[in-house]
C-alpha cells in the first residue's frame with residue numbers, strides 16, 4: 513500500500529515525526545502537499561480532506577495519513593498505527609500502551625516548545641507576544657525542559673532491557689521521535705541544550721543511535737529532509753535562549 517502523508521509544505525513540523533517512522537519502515541509514501549505538480553497533490557489536496565464534507569472521520573489538523581480508505585489524524589495516533597504495521601512497537605498490549613504513553617508525552621513537550629514562541633495565540637505574530645514569549649521561554653528552559661528530559665533519561669535508565677532504547681530491547685517509534693526532539697531543541701535552544709545535554713547522556717545517546725541507523729541516515733542526507741527554520745515548531749529566536 514502506498515501511504516499518503518498530508519502535512520503543510522516547506523517545514524518539518526509535526527509531519528516530521530511521521531516521516532521518520534515511514535522512512536525507518538522503508539514504507540512507500542507520498543508527501544502530498546510537497547508535490548504541487550502531482551495530480552491530486554499540493555495544499556489544495558490537503559485542504560479538500562481537512563475542510564471537505566465528504567470525510568466521515570475528518571482530521572482536526574495536519575498531519576494526517578491516508579492508508580487505503582482510512583484517514584488517521586493526530587501524530588501519536590498515526591504512529592500507533594504505523595508502529596503496529598511496521599514492527600516499530602512492542603508486540604504486547606502493555607508494551608504498545610507504554611510506547612503510546614511516551615509518544616503522548618513527547619506531543620506535550622512539542623506543544624510546550626511551540627508555546628515558547630506563541631504563548632498567547634497561534635494567530636498572533638511572534639512580535640505581538642514577544643514579552644510573554646520571553647517569560648514563557650525562560651520558564652520552559654529552567655523548569656519544563658529539564659523535567660521532560662529528566663523523565664526520558666529516567667525511562668532509559670530504568671528500562672529493564674537496558675539496551676539504550678525507551679521501550680524494551682529494540683528500537684520503537686518513540687525513539688525516532690526523541691531523536692527529532694533533541695535535534696529540534698539543539699536548533700532552537702543551543703545555549704540551554706549545551707547545559708542540559710551533559711545531564712542527560714542517555715537521551716543524547718538515543719539521538720545518536722537513531723541518526724546512525726542506515727535508513728534514517730539516508731533520509732537525513734536526502735532532499736526529503738527539510739532544514740529546520742524559523743517558521744516551524746522549533747525556532748531559533750535568540751531572545752528565547754538567553755545565556756546562563
Ligand SMILES: N[C@@H](CCC(=O)N[C@@H](CS)C(=O)NCC(=O)O)C(=O)O
Pocket residue numbers: 525526527573574575585586587588619
Ligand atoms: N495534537 C495534534 C496537533 C496538530 C497541530 O497542531 N497541527 C498544526 C501544524 S503542526 C496545525 O496545523 N494546527 C492548526 C490548528 O491547530 O488550528 C498532533 O499532535 O498531531
